[in-house]
Amino acid sequence: QKEVEQDPGPLSVPEGAIVSLNCTYSNSAFQYFMWYRQYSRKGPELLMYTYSSGNKEDGRFTAQVDKSSKYISLFIRDSQPSDSATYLCAMRGYSSASKIIFGSGTRLSIRP
Amino acid sequence: DSGVTQTPKHLITATGQRVTLRCSPRSGDLSVYWYQQSLDQGLQFLIQYYNGEERAKGNILERFSAQQFPDLHSELNLSSLELGDSALYFCASSEDRVAEQYFGPGTRLTVT
Numbered sequence: 001q002k003e004v005e006q007d008p009g010p011l012s013v014p015e016g017a018i019v020s021l022n023c024t025y026s027n028s029a030f031q032y033f034m035w036y037r038q039y040s041r042k043g044p045e046l047l048m049y050t051y052s053s054g055n056k057e058d059g060r061f062t063a064q065v066d067k068s069s070k071y072i073s074l075f076i077r078d079s080q081p082s083d084s085a086t087y088l089c090a091m092r093g094y095s096s097a098s099k100i101i102f103g104s105g106t107r108l109s110i111r112p
Numbered sequence: 113d114s115g116v117t118q119t120p121k122h123l124i125t126a127t128g129q130r131v132t133l134r135c136s137p138r139s140g141d142l143s144v145y146w147y148q149q150s151l152d153q154g155l156q157f158l159i160q161y162y163n164g165e166e167r168a169k170g171n172i173l174e175r176f177s178a179q180q181f182p183d184l185h186s187e188l189n190l191s192s193l194e195l196g197d198s199a200l201y202f203c204a205s206s207e208d209r210v211a212e213q214y215f216g217p218g219t220r221l222t223v224t
Contacts, residue, residue: 034212034213036215041200041218041220042217042218043114043116043202043215043216043217043218044155044202044215045114045215046212046213046214046215049212088155098168099157099160099168099170100145100157100213101157102154102155102157103154104154105154105155
């Protein structure tokens, strides 16, 4: 079993829809949770960075962490064609030596 | 633009050869990370340096090595290259050992 599981998609939704992207994990030591957006052949771009459980909102993006269920989500409101990309979840433990573990990414396509 | 620079953008070389990839972190960032991204493996953590010292190791092959120099730039050396080493190689940097990571644009390596 992988430490971080992410549905690879592809996920296709119409413009303006609310998108929900999710990851599950197995390591209860994970404390920091991140979402990255990666356009084709580009470097991953950090979207959200959260510590422990709870919600964090930034513009059209909301990140949720439920440590009791080992489940994290990224919601995109009012989705735009420019949101079409691969979304990677990532997480790490508290120790400075802990490695960051990435999900395999979900390909998202927003139809105009 | 994340502020992380990588050179070269593209590299084409033959099996058995050796190449060096270079990364300059964001101004002020002390940590540098190297990742490999291939189609079938996703984003794999290779190695982390903090202020010149190796801090964490991931799935890095013995044929690969890295270092971080006093000016904080880093180099990833890949030797005895095989076809399977063809991938995107990303460098990321962060302020310290646990802060969020910012990725460079990557180096696309093709081994023929």
